[in-house]
Amino acid sequence: MATHKTEVARLQADIDRLRRALTDVCGQIVCGRLTGDLPDNFLEQFSQLPDRPLEQVLRFLPARQVAQMRLVSRKFNRLIRKCSKTMPKKGSKREVMFQSTHSGKLTVEWLCDSSNKITRRTTTLAGDGIALSELLRFFHIDGWMFFGKGLSAADKVLDQLSKAWLTIRPEVVIFLGDLSQTSRDSLRAFLMKVQPFIKQLKFQFPSNISDNLLSDDLIGAAGRLNGMMVLPVQGSTLRDVNIGDETLLSIVDAHDISPFFFVKSSSGITPGGVRAFIEKWMKKEKLKPDGKTFGLGRGLAKCVLVFDNCANVTPATVEEACGDLLKKETIAVPDASSSFDDSGEMNDHPCFIIDCPSTNRRLEIHFHIDYFISHDVKGSSVVTDDDSEMDDEDGDDDEDDGDEDDDEGEDEDEDEDDEDEDHDDEDDEDSDLY
Amino acid sequence: MIQLCSNDDPPVSFTVPRKAVELSKTIKTMLEDLEGFDMEQTPIPLPNVDAPTLELIVKWVEQHQDDPPPVEKPRVEDDDSDDSDADDDQEPEVVIPEWDKKFLPTDDEQKNQLFKLLNAANYLEIKPLLDIGCKYVADKISGQTVEWVRDYLNMENDYTPEEEAKLKEEIAWAEGL
Numbered sequence: 001m002a003t004h005k006t007e008v009a010r011l012q013a014d015i016d017r018l019r020r021a022l023t024d025v026c027g028q029i030v031c032g033r034l035t036g037d038l039p040d041n042f043l044e045q046f047s048q049l050p051d052r053p054l055e056q057v058l059r060f061l062p063a064r065q066v067a068q069m070r071l072v073s074r075k076f077n078r079l080i081r082k083c084s085k086t087m088p089k090k091g092s093k094r095e096v097m098f099q100s101t102h103s104g105k106l107t108v109e110w111l112c113d114s115s116n117k118i119t120r121r122t123t124t125l126a127g128d129g130i131a132l133s134e135l136l137r138f139f140h141i142d143g144w145m146f147f148g149k150g151l152s153a154a155d156k157v158l159d160q161l162s163k164a165w166l167t168i169r170p171e172v173v174i175f176l177g178d179l180s181q182t183s184r185d186s187l188r189a190f191l192m193k194v195q196p197f198i199k200q201l202k203f204q205f206p207s208n209i210s211d212n213l214l215s216d217d218l219i220g221a222a223g224r225l226n227g228m229m230v231l232p233v234q235g236s237t238l239r240d241v242n243i244g245d246e247t248l249l250s251i252v253d254a255h256d257i258s259p260f261f262f263v264k265s266s267s268g269i270t271p272g273g274v275r276a277f278i279e280k281w282m283k284k285e286k287l288k289p290d291g292k293t294f295g296l297g298r299g300l301a302k303c304v305l306v307f308d309n310c311a312n313v314t315p316a317t318v319e320e321a322c323g324d325l326l327k328k329e330t331i332a333v334p335d336a337s338s339s340f341d342d343s344g345e346m347n348d349h350p351c352f353i354i355d356c357p358s359t360n361r362r363l364e365i366h367f368h369i370d371y372f373i374s375h376d377v378k379g380s381s382v383v384t385d386d387d388s389e390m391d392d393e394d395g396d397d398d399e400d401d402g403d404e405d406d407d408e409g410e411d412e413d414e415d416e417d418d419e420d421e422d423h424d425d426e427d428d429e430d431s432d433l434y
Numbered sequence: 435m436i437q438l439c440s441n442d443d444p445p446v447s448f449t450v451p452r453k454a455v456e457l458s459k460t461i462k463t464m465l466e467d468l469e470g471f472d473m474e475q476t477p478i479p480l481p482n483v484d485a486p487t488l489e490l491i492v493k494w495v496e497q498h499q500d501d502p503p504p505v506e507k508p509r510v511e512d513d514d515s516d517d518s519d520a521d522d523d524q525e526p527e528v529v530i531p532e533w534d535k536k537f538l539p540t541d542d543e544q545k546n547q548l549f550k551l552l553n554a555a556n557y558l559e560i561k562p563l564l565d566i567g568c569k570y571v572a573d574k575i576s577g578q579t580v581e582w583v584r585d586y587l588n589m590e591n592d593y594t595p596e597e598e599a600k601l602k603e604e605i606a607w608a609e610g611l
Contacts, residue, residue: 053552060572067608071580131607
């Protein structure tokens with residue numbers, strides 16, 4: 001009996017133990033899934049979050065940090081590479097200067113105007129172009145775009161910019177550097193991509209312009225430009241720049257007609273083209289200001305054409321082709337060999353002028369860069385400090401760039417104001433020529 | 435009134451005004467699809483949301499049910515080139531309202547609750563809540579070192595030292611930004 005009692009108690013204990021074990025196991029099973037061994041925060045860890053919230057976080061971070069966040073983990077790296085393409089841009093860059101150093105590095109320089117303080121930032125990109133494409137993921141470029149000294153407009157740079165064309169909407173594109181590594185195809189592709197936005201195109205002291213790099217069909221890719229300047233570097237072996245009548249005429253067709261058209265050493269333009277330009281210009285109706293475009297119709301009030309060293313456009317041929325439309329004048333300017341030196345000899349230079357007080361229009365055609373510069377500086381109602389400084393620094397290209405950038409900075413300040421902008425543009429024209 | 439059920443066992447259910455619950459695009463779409471059924475009597479199970487998180491969600495949608503709907507810009511798909519950016523608008527400013535600042539689980543111990551909330555806001559497609567939550571996290575991360583961010587987000591550095599060095603070189607340019 002006693003043994004039976006012991007046996008029952010033992011079995012009872014066994015059953016209790018099994019029951020407890022069963023309860024434990026049951027406790028770990030929720031909806032058919034074993035949960036007991038998983039960490040408390042299994043699902044809630046940030047790394048388990050789907051991509052979208054992570055992407056959303058990245059959108060709120062500054063560009064610099066987004067780039068650095070690639071170091072956090074492979075997942076972040078992958079995600080940033082993936083979503084930075086479609087991410088809204090972190091900001092706009094109103095002025096950007098691309099410049100390559102001797103070591104093949106490309107520097108990109110721009111003005112930052114965060115919290116009302118304008119600072120100049122420079123970042124150096126590896127020569128492989130990867131960093132440039134990364135950079136373009138973050139920013140718009142929608143103002144002035146400079147290709148500075150060196151090979152900064154080389155094909156690999158232009159190709160990257162063409163690829164990212166929606167993020168670059170420059171209004172003014174200025175080529176200042178060595179164009180020996182710039183091919184027709186890349187330049188053309190680039191100009192076609194930026195075409196809807198570009199207002200002015202300047203080749204301002206670029207060197208090593210290869211045969212046919214600048215020709216009518218190529219510049220034509222830039223559409224109806226509102227300003228055009230081709231000014232090869234002085235003293236270098238000048239090749240013909242083959243801009244032709246087509247480009248000249250596209251200037252008149254432009255919505256906002258340019259106040260200047262400046263070409264040095266171009267053989268493509270003919271006296272007939274000049275005549276066609278004049279006729280179109282005189283007939284062109286002034287557009288009503290729509291508040292969207294700046295400086296509307298400035299080029300109709302005063303337009304200056306300068307053809308320096310252009311084989312087919314000389315005082316004689318212009319007089320022959322359009323003498324009936326134009327008034328010939330002679331203006332004394334300092335001799336080219338001693339420009340800006342007061343003691344220099346004065347030479348007479350012919351120029352042609354159409355003056356219509358009734359319609360308030362004035363067109364000038366000049367044939368000499370030095371004349372144009374001295375005329376504009378002296379005749380300008382705004383002679384800034386920069387002008388006198390630049391006189392001193394004449395011939396020093398590096399300094400010139402610096403000056404010009406400073407001018408740009410002022411533009412930025414005064415962008416809101418239409419009148420100031422007009423004024424600034426005139427300033428720009430002056431400094432551009434230096 | 436609509437009933438929402440958490441994924442707990444047993445599920446915890448919350449009764450929420452329909453207007454509030456429709457701040458969730460996911461639920462709004464579902465309710466529209468089930469037009470004609472008596473949804474007042476049918477609890478909606480939310481398999482990705484636990485009770486504490488659902489409680490927060492319910493609190494938030496009730497608070498914000500009378501907010502004007504966010505203006506949604508149509509996304510312009512770019513058909514010109516695969517390489518270019520489809521959306522070139524700049525990120526609109528997100529400001530966290532005072533009420534939400536107090537509402538968000540912002541203590542460091544509550545970090546996981548915050549991430550759970552973001553996850554749920556994403557799953558339920560409550561964009562304004564996702565926005566302010568992500569903005570909060572972004573503000574928190576902003577200016578911090580990579581190590582700090584790893585720690586904050588409970589992430590492991592899964593790079594080899596060589597890979598890390600190479601990547602550092604690759605992103606060195608961003609220092610100038």
